[in-house]
Structures are given as C-alpha cells and as structure tokens.
Amino acid sequence: MAHHLPIIEKNQLPGMDRLTGISDRNILHRQIYALQQQGTPFALLLIDIENFALFNQELGPIQADQILKRFAAFLGQQLPPGGKLGRWQGNCFAIVLPEYNLKACETFCCEFNSLLKTAPWQMQELPIRIHTSIACCPPGDAATLIAQAEYQLNQDKQQKKLPAWIQEGQPALHNQLLLSFLTTRDGYYQKFILKTMETAAKMGQALDMSNTMIQSLETAALWQDTGMVEIPGAILLHPGPLPEKYWQTIRRHPLHSSIIAEKMGLATPIVKAILHHHEKWDGSGYPHHLQGTEIPLLARILQIAGSWSAMQFPRPYRKQLSHSAALEEIYLGRGKAFDPHLVSIFRKAIL
Numbered sequence: 001m002a003h004h005l006p007i008i009e010k011n012q013l014p015g016m017d018r019l020t021g022i023s024d025r026n027i028l029h030r031q032i033y034a035l036q037q038q039g040t041p042f043a044l045l046l047i048d049i050e051n052f053a054l055f056n057q058e059l060g061p062i063q064a065d066q067i068l069k070r071f072a073a074f075l076g077q078q079l080p081p082g083g084k085l086g087r088w089q090g091n092c093f094a095i096v097l098p099e100y101n102l103k104a105c106e107t108f109c110c111e112f113n114s115l116l117k118t119a120p121w122q123m124q125e126l127p128i129r130i131h132t133s134i135a136c137c138p139p140g141d142a143a144t145l146i147a148q149a150e151y152q153l154n155q156d157k158q159q160k161k162l163p164a165w166i167q168e169g170q171p172a173l174h175n176q177l178l179l180s181f182l183t184t185r186d187g188y189y190q191k192f193i194l195k196t197m198e199t200a201a202k203m204g205q206a207l208d209m210s211n212t213m214i215q216s217l218e219t220a221a222l223w224q225d226t227g228m229v230e231i232p233g234a235i236l237l238h239p240g241p242l243p244e245k246y247w248q249t250i251r252r253h254p255l256h257s258s259i260i261a262e263k264m265g266l267a268t269p270i271v272k273a274i275l276h277h278h279e280k281w282d283g284s285g286y287p288h289h290l291q292g293t294e295i296p297l298l299a300r301i302l303q304i305a306g307s308w309s310a311m312q313f314p315r316p317y318r319k320q321l322s323h324s325a326a327l328e329e330i331y332l333g334r335g336k337a338f339d340p341h342l343v344s345i346f347r348k349a350i351l
Helices: 025-038 052-059 061-078 102-117 142-160 171-185 188-206 211-223 226-230 244-250 253-263 268-275 297-310 323-332 340-350
Strands: 042-049 084-089 092-098 130-137
Touching: 025 042, 025 084, 025 092, 025 130, 025 142, 042 061, 042 102, 042 142, 052 061, 052 253, 061 084, 061 092, 061 102, 092 102, 102 130, 130 142, 188 211, 188 297, 188 340, 211 253, 211 268, 211 297, 226 253, 253 268, 268 297, 297 323, 297 340, 323 340
Parallel strands: none
Antiparallel strands: 042 092, 042 130, 084 092
C-alpha cells in the first residue's frame, strides 16, 4: 500500500510565519549573524504598523489579519535585490539589506512610504501608517544592532503617539493645548466641548457623584473628540447633509479618541467613556453597537450631554435648535438613543 506524504503549505514550513508566509524572526536572526561573521556591511530596517489596535477594534481580528498579509505582500513587492523580509513580531516587520548604508536605507524608507500612501488598496477612512527604525552594521555586533533598531523603533512610536500639537506640552498644559488646537481647526469645537463638560458635570451632581467621578466626566468630555484630528477638514466643514461615505469616516473618531486618551495615560473608565460616547440605548450606535447598561455610565451621560450641546450651535450641515426644540429632541430619544432614567436626571439638572 502506497504511503503519501502530507502536503506542507509554504507558510507551515519551519522558519516561515504561518499567517503571512514570509520568514519568521528566527530566520532573520540567523541571516543577521551570518552577515556579521562574513564581515558584510548591512542595514536592519524595522517597520511597525501604527495603531494596529484600531484595525482589530474596527475590522475584527480576521480582517485585521488580512491587513497584515496584504502589508507583507506589499513589502515583498518593494524588496530590493538581496534583501530579506520577515515578520519580526505582531504587526512589526523587518528587512535585512546587505551592502546598504544609512543613507541608502533612508532613501528606501522614503520611497516605500510614498508608495504606501498611494497604494490602491489603502482605505481612506482607516489608512495604514508606519513607524520605522534603521540600524547599520558595522559598527557593533549583531546583538547590539538588533537592540539599537528596537530602541529606535520604540522612540519613534513614542514621538508619534500623539498629535504634534500636544507632544511638547507639559501635563498641566494639555487641556489648554487641546482647546486651542480644536479652536484653530474649527471654532465650533471649543464651544461644544465646554458646553458638554458643563452639562455632564451638572448631571453628575444631580446623580450625587463624587468629585472624582465628576472630574472624570469632565475629562472624558474634554477628550472625547480628539480623534477628529484624523478627519479631513473638507468633511468637518462640508456644507449640507453629509454623504454616507463621510459619516463612515466620522464614526471612527471615538476609536481614534480612545487611543489618544489611553496613550495620554488617562484612567480606564475615562478611556471607555470616550470610546463609547456614541453608543445608543437601543444598540444602534457605534462603534460596537452596545445597548442598555452594557454602555458604561459615563458614556451614557456623555451621549446625552454631547447631543444637547451639539443642538445649541449651528453646523454647516444643520441649523441650531431652540432651547425648547432641543429639549424635545432629548425627550423623544428616551429608550432609543438615551438611557430613560438619565433623561429624567438631565431635565432636572438643566431646568
């Protein structure tokens, strides 16, 4: 009886990354040490997808894995002759470039980044952006080279983890920097944020919350729309009703906002309030379609306070509502957009 050997897929071979089908870190390590022993000069380039958690949150793990496979294939297409591509770890990839010096590697990085930005498969509303680091050998041994590349990558991620307008600010200045930035981007946002903070604080007081909890509410209200920095001005200031494709982009801002808040070191309840401040009581909100008491309390308060504030000011795509008309809108949203109990608290707080 004939015995057939099992068919082994390329990405199941030892030394191959199972997801992407390219080399794994062990293979790259061996090549790095081999080049060092041969005395061949080379560069190690690390490429990390920025804020990859956002892809997992928004698209789910299966589609996020497809992003990694697509990105790996795109890297492979740009690989210079003699270069070796591998998956370093998670959403970080590495390229070993024999006979490359720092200048040649920087040129390759610049060209690759330009091609990546214009790639036809890039999603406009959720584009792939990258962090990079370069280490060259000689000088130093292979272990030092690897440590240097990883250190520089971490430094690049730290520098880019927040928008440029807040990177240099001291913690005591962050709130003022934020308000100043939002005012220059669109004057509406400073008025909206301050009104939301005021309304949320009044609701917190009506609920007999502690001063600490009220401060958390105000902080969440302040930072809830920082993700709008990712939204093009042409969308924010679009006249008339927004097309659905624009709304798809705007609906991503709570995810962006929560990532900024987390990297700022804000407390977990504040980050969750920011992430879920557009969820609705009936489950029709975003980004995760939570419903009822699945939505954190602080987020449910922000949903009411933010909706109330938004109605107080005109926007390019809608008119300002009168005080009574805005109250009616909030009341009609009981059990749909808003927690019915909190609507009653809201009415007591502002009347």
